Amino acid sequence: MSYVGYDTYQQPQFGYPMSHSVSHAGPIYGAHPSEFGYEPGYAGTAYTDPGYVAGGVYPSATVYPQRAMSQYGPRAYDDFDLRDSYHSGYATPHGGSRRRRSNSLTRSMSRMSRRNSTYDLRAAGGAGGLSGAVIKFKRKGGFRSGITLGEAMSDAHLSSNDNYSLYDLNADSRGRIILKLRWSGYSSMTYELPADCYDGRVELQTLARRIARACVHFLQARLRWMGEAAADDVAALVASAYSTLKFHPPPGQFTVLAAFVLHARDADDGLKVISLGTGSKCLPGDKLPRTGDALHDCHAEVLARRGAVRWLLEEAARAAPAEHASRWLHRPGGAPAKFALRERVELVLYVSTVPCGDASTRALAAAQDPAMAALKDAAPPPAPPPGTAARGRDGYAALGVLRTKPGRADAPPTRAMACSDKLAAWGVLGVQGALAARALVPVYVARVVVGEVASGAEKEEEAMVREDCERALFGRLRGKLGDLPHPYRLREPAIEFTAVPFVHSRSALSPTPSSGCNDSLCWVADSPRPSEVLINGLRRGVPPKHRHNPKFRPSLSKLALYRLFRDVALATGTPTVEADWTSYEGCKRRDPDYERARQALKGPGGPFEGWVLSGKAHEQFDIDGAPAAPPPLDQDVA
Incomplete structure (x- = not known):
């Protein structure tokens, strides 16, 4: 109105x-x-x-x-x-x-x-x-x-x-x-x-x-619609959860905070933080783990999303018995149907700053010092060819293109896509990913709450960032996906901003932070091992000789989530076959609807055809983390 x-x-x-x-x-x-x-x-x-x-x-x-x-x-x-x-x-x-x-x-x-x-x-x-x-x-x-x-x-x-x-x-x-x-x-x-x-x-x-x-x-x-939790309330709840974890970057170092929050729009106590992550680092392409026991992308949004996947799977297991109904998930039609968010429950993503990649290129360009801006404007790198991805901030004047991490030109190249691109992919495929898609219907983000964006007198910056986020997260995909299998679709989340500060953000540290923090925090609500700190994709403090010990394995690694999926499938009656446990990559590819949606997005002719893939060799391990038969190294998987 x-x-x-x-x-x-x-x-x-x-x-x-x-x-x-x-x-x-x-x-x-x-x-x-x-x-x-x-x-x-x-x-x-x-x-x-x-x-x-x-x-x-x-x-x-x-x-x-x-x-x-x-x-x-x-x-x-x-x-x-x-x-x-x-x-x-x-x-x-x-x-x-x-x-x-x-x-x-x-x-x-x-x-x-x-x-x-x-x-x-x-x-x-x-x-x-x-x-x-x-x-x-x-x-x-x-x-x-x-x-x-x-x-x-x-x-x-x-x-x-x-x-x-x-x-x-x-x-x-x-x-x-x-x-x-x-x-x-x-x-x-x-x-x-x-x-x-x-x-x-x-x-x-x-x-x-x-x-x-x-x-x-x-x-x-x-209020645009009744029952909506304000952006500041979401940010304040996330900041409160973060403050209880007693994680502190070294003095002068900043980090990025992201979290997934469930919102029950018909309840007084309708907000619940289910996962939280901090970080801004990722491993070079030549350091990717081959047995799924480490994380190669430790950006906050990625860690929070993997934590959300873990929470959703664990909640599905908790809700499987008829006498333990979940407040957040239900199973329409009962077993073996997939679990879904309940009606009037929505997923909110909070990020303490604008996601890296296409959503933040103009904001970063506006914030850089005049000398660097003049240098880049004098000889701007060309836009990447169609069907390819730009490296970091190369060709930053080109909007709507895929980009890899990191943004710094002097950093070694990686095979990790920018967070803007990953958020856009989640808007089509769901945050649950390929593995959990066998137990969950697509789970989409309804709202994205972004911090560190000037408001008030700086309305021009807010309007620019809103335009960039809408383009990066869904605008560049409109009308380009063809026919998606039900229930996959392009979800366009609302973009909102919050004035609630994050205590360890770049802007909160003065006069100027020295560098980004190398450590990353992971937290999952209601989990047996709710929090851990990672460095270089591994749990901090674990000596090299214990790296492959399941007791010290990161709870958000591919192998840990693979084993969790097996346990949840057995507890919930999710259909599986014996071959699922011989290859992680094979287990991911057995949901036909998800595969069709993935091909429409990232396959030949898709809008994200240039998506940089991890080598298939890095996903060939069994349920115990043992290498499977080595595939040809030139085959890739998303």
């Missing part, structure tokens, strides 16, 4: 309009009620339960003291009339250093602030206990902590309805209060509400209705 009066308001020096008054009088700046989506039929029916939002992040309604503005004069009040006015005499939270002149009202508020700095206005019996900043209303005779928006708009009877005065509410000389609504991840909105007073006492029932209507308008104007 579009809200013209709000969406087109331009006041960068003050942020969002200070006040949205409600009155019988005509709107000051010509805003009509229909512009704000107030429909006569919604009262008492919309948002009947505040528990639709995940994690308890309900918008906080804070009453802010306001100086007297008698120059505007009293107006009558109508719940259905909304004005979009900006009162220049009030300093908004985004309004810089504008000072308010002192008067008797502000002086009396100062005395009140010293006595009771914030107020929790509970209509629940007694005038005492004013100790919080959030207004809460309780229905008369009810035992719950508050009433829903629907109940407030339908004039629910409140206990202690007339226990408070205008003085208690810090109302201005016109009997009005300032209500600021905030929801993490969205810009705030401030409303001016009249507090009807009879014999010196405020009628809280009417005030509750007006606050509820303001909340409804805020939700309609600010």
Whole structure:
């Protein structure tokens, strides 16, 4: 729904309009009620339960003291009339250093602030206990902590309805209060509400209705769809999980953080971090492990994705018994059907910075020093030929092309594709990959939350990065995939940005980080061995003589996930054949629908035909990690 009066308001020096008054009088700046989506039929029916939002992040309604503005004069009040006015005499939270002149009202508020700095206005019996900043209303005779928006708009009877005065509410000389609504991840909105007073006492029932209507308008104007967890809430949850793992890069070194988060859109506690990874390193092409017991790509997004695969497989095993239903997965039709995410459960990917590759080339070019930019502009490398991949940042002016890691030209070449390309492939094939596709229907990312992107005054950078991410992750694949087998498709995730900082990011370290951290952290929720630290693709601290010991094998390595798949297949009744356990590469290729989708994406004539492949020799090992019959070295697999 579009809200013209709000969406087109331009006041960068003050942020969002200070006040949205409600009155019988005509709107000051010509805003009509229909512009704000107030429909006569919604009262008492919309948002009947505040528990639709995940994690308890309900918008906080804070009453802010306001100086007297008698120059505007009293107006009558109508719940259905909304004005979009900006009162220049009030300093908004985004309004810089504008000072308010002192008067008797502000002086009396100062005395009140010293006595009771914030107020929790509970209509629940007694005038005492004013100790919080959030207004809460309780229905008369009810035992719950508050009433829903629907109940407030339908004039629910409140206990202690007339226990408070205008003085208690810090109302201005016109009997009005300032209500600021905030929801993490969205810009705030401030409303001016009249507090009807009879014999010196405020009628809280009417005030509750007006606050509820303001909340409804805020939700309609600010959220694209109800039940969505804000980007900042996802980032904060990931940062909180990371902080508990006690992983610290060496002083002066930065890293990248990525995580997969499940979001149940119909639950209060609907956010769950299932995997987390940090890192920005990968092994050279000549160091690839041949028996699947090490990781050659330790970028954060890749580690987080492999952790998500492990969690999904382990959760499928936990959910296999009928008496242990999973909150996140279900099995439509029962065994031997594949597992799938439950309805209204979506997968969110958080990355602390823009993914490497096509999504970040323009941002990196804009951030480089002028001397290097002039040098590259003087002799730009040519774009790679069709059906090939560019190495690192070569030909960075060419957009939409495949790229390999790393970006530095002085680093040895690798066979690892850039994270932008891998995210795009996951948007077609699913994050579960070829092996887990035999037990899971495609699992797609619904939203990508990106950090370290300037916002506010730097809207141009945000718009550029959004355009690049949309092109890199799905735009370059539109209309180029042909007929994909059901249920594979091109999924276009929403691109969102967060202002929540990552403590070990490049931008958070000052003055300048010396280098990227060589260590990588892996964490998987609910796993028997939830976390480990890797260096050069192996577990840190493991001596060379124990490298092939299963006890010290990285839990996200190909061999570890191969063995996990066998155990899950046996526990869940997933169809397998004996030959599955003689070759990892052969086991990956036995899902026909996945193979057809992979060929449509990476095969001859596909949009990712130039995908750099790892040699087939590096995936020829059995379930115990022993080398299988050596294949010709010129055969490749994705």
